Amino acid sequence: MKKKTVRFKETVGIDIGSHSVKIVHLKKLHEGFKLLNYEIRPTVPTGIEYIPSDLRPERFAPVIIEMLKTLRINPKSIKHLVTSIGGDNTSIKQIKTIFLPEDELESALFFEAKKHIPISGTDMVLDYQVLSVEEKTNNMNILLAATSKDVLNEHSNILVSAGLNPNLVDIDSLAVANSFALNAFAEDGVYVLLNLGAHRSNMVIWGPDSKLFARDIPYGGYNFTRDIMRRRQLEWEDAEKHKLEYGLLDNPDVANVQTISMLDISEKSTEDSIVDEVRRSLRFYVKEAGNSDFRKLYLMGGTAKLKGLQEYIQDKVALPTELFMPFINVEMPEKFQDKKDPQLALAIGLAMRME
Ligand SMILES: Nc1ncnc2c1ncn2[C@@H]1O[C@H](COP(=O)(O)OP(=O)(O)OP(=O)(O)O)[C@@H](O)[C@H]1O
Ligand SMILES: [Mg+2]
Numbered sequence: 001m002k003k004k005t006v007r008f009k010e011t012v013g014i015d016i017g018s019h020s021v022k023i024v025h026l027k028k029l030h031e032g033f034k035l036l037n038y039e040i041r042p043t044v045p046t047g048i049e050y051i052p053s054d055l056r057p058e059r060f061a062p063v064i065i066e067m068l069k070t071l072r073i074n075p076k077s078i079k080h081l082v083t084s085i086g087g088d089n090t091s092i093k094q095i096k097t098i099f100l101p102e103d104e105l106e107s108a109l110f111f112e113a114k115k116h117i118p119i120s121g122t123d124m125v126l127d128y129q130v131l132s133v134e135e136k137t138n139n140m141n142i143l144l145a146a147t148s149k150d151v152l153n154e155h156s157n158i159l160v161s162a163g164l165n166p167n168l169v170d171i172d173s174l175a176v177a178n179s180f181a182l183n184a185f186a187e188d189g190v191y192v193l194l195n196l197g198a199h200r201s202n203m204v205i206w207g208p209d210s211k212l213f214a215r216d217i218p219y220g221g222y223n224f225t226r227d228i229m230r231r232r233q234l235e236w237e238d239a240e241k242h243k244l245e246y247g248l249l250d251n252p253d254v255a256n257v258q259t260i261s262m263l264d265i266s267e268k269s270t271e272d273s274i275v276d277e278v279r280r281s282l283r284f285y286v287k288e289a290g291n292s293d294f295r296k297l298y299l300m301g302g303t304a305k306l307k308g309l310q311e312y313i314q315d316k317v318a319l320p321t322e323l324f325m326p327f328i329n330v331e332m333p334e335k336f337q338d339k340k341d342p343q344l345a346l347a348i349g350l351a352m353r354m355e
Pocket of ligand 1 (some may be wrong): 016017018019020021172196197198200201202220221222243247301302303304305306307343
């Protein structure tokens with residue numbers, strides 16, 4: 001096999017989240033990577049309510065520009081930039097087809113993708129990767145990644161407004177899988193990855209030899225804040241503070257009989273809704289992939305830091321649950337020390353993507 005030559009020395013991964021932008025700047029070493037710098041910055045100023053439906057593209061470019069300045073990165077000089085898209089109208093799916101020669105593959109897959117992926121055919125932008133060809137049957141395992149022209153255009157516009165050159169655009173859940181594959185030691189078996197964001201979360205099921213599955217769960221940190229507002233009769237800002245300080249654990253100074261009596265038991269809590277969705281996807285995966293060898297569940301994203309959530313999920317899903325350490329395989333200068341912030345998981349998966 002021909003060895004790929006490395007054409008760049010530095011790489012930048014930008015995860016443009018609805019709540020926060022995350023940038024990771026890495027240096028490519030002979031083997032592996034070294035962290036040059038990183039930055040996390042909210043897209044909404046502190047104290048201003050985060051509204052998940054407010055995804056105006058104009059909101060992001062100024063934040064990215066400021067962050068690049070702080071990081072001393074000249075947008076025009078970036079040789080290897082990887083960003084990602086996600087949400088509605090993006091999809092990844094692993095499928096199996098009969099063997100097809102390369103010149104027929106693309107049109108056949110386009111046809112196939114229309115069956116599996118709910119994006120209207122004319123708008124669809126499709127990418128694929130042949131994962132393996134099975135020896136006995138000659139069947140091909142293929143990973144399809146699809147989005148719409150609109151989603152891609154909007155994303156490019158944000159980058160261009162920030163002075164960047166859209167280069168490689170990944171899909172959120174693939175970057176999550178990539179981050180895990182490159183920063184964790186996965187033995188056999190299947191791993192569940194939950195990237196818990198602000199208004200949605202990516203769930204990915206991945207294993208070195210098992211089928212890839214990805215879907216989004218429509219809950220995130222925003223929903224936890226809303227729960228606290230409702231239960232404790234707090235305004236958004238105080239509820240957000242309460243969330244960051246206590247998470248799912250109770251603040252003994254605030255908890256009182258009144259808050260308990262106000263709890264509306266007909267409304268399911270966000271943690272329960274997330275657990276339900278995870279369990280449902282696991283059942284689906286067992287049926288689809290015929291594999292139930294789940295080893296561990298990893299939490300990443302900003303909401304992975306919610307106090308008490310890890311223990312809650314571990315207890316309810318009944319799988320060993322850990323916070324994902326995104327920099328475990330990245331050389332880190334002493335000034336950073338901390339390999340832990342799970343909010344950077346996706347950005348690092350992007351920055352470490354080679355092709
Ligand atoms: N220490 C913490 N404890 C609890 N929640 C936290 C903590 N730090 C950040 N969060 C929450 O994490 C969320 C932001 O996480 P993240 O950056 O992963 O989201 P995002 O990528 O911007 O959102 P999305 O992917 O949904 O568009 C916010 O809801 C924020 O309140
Ligand atoms: Mg996110």
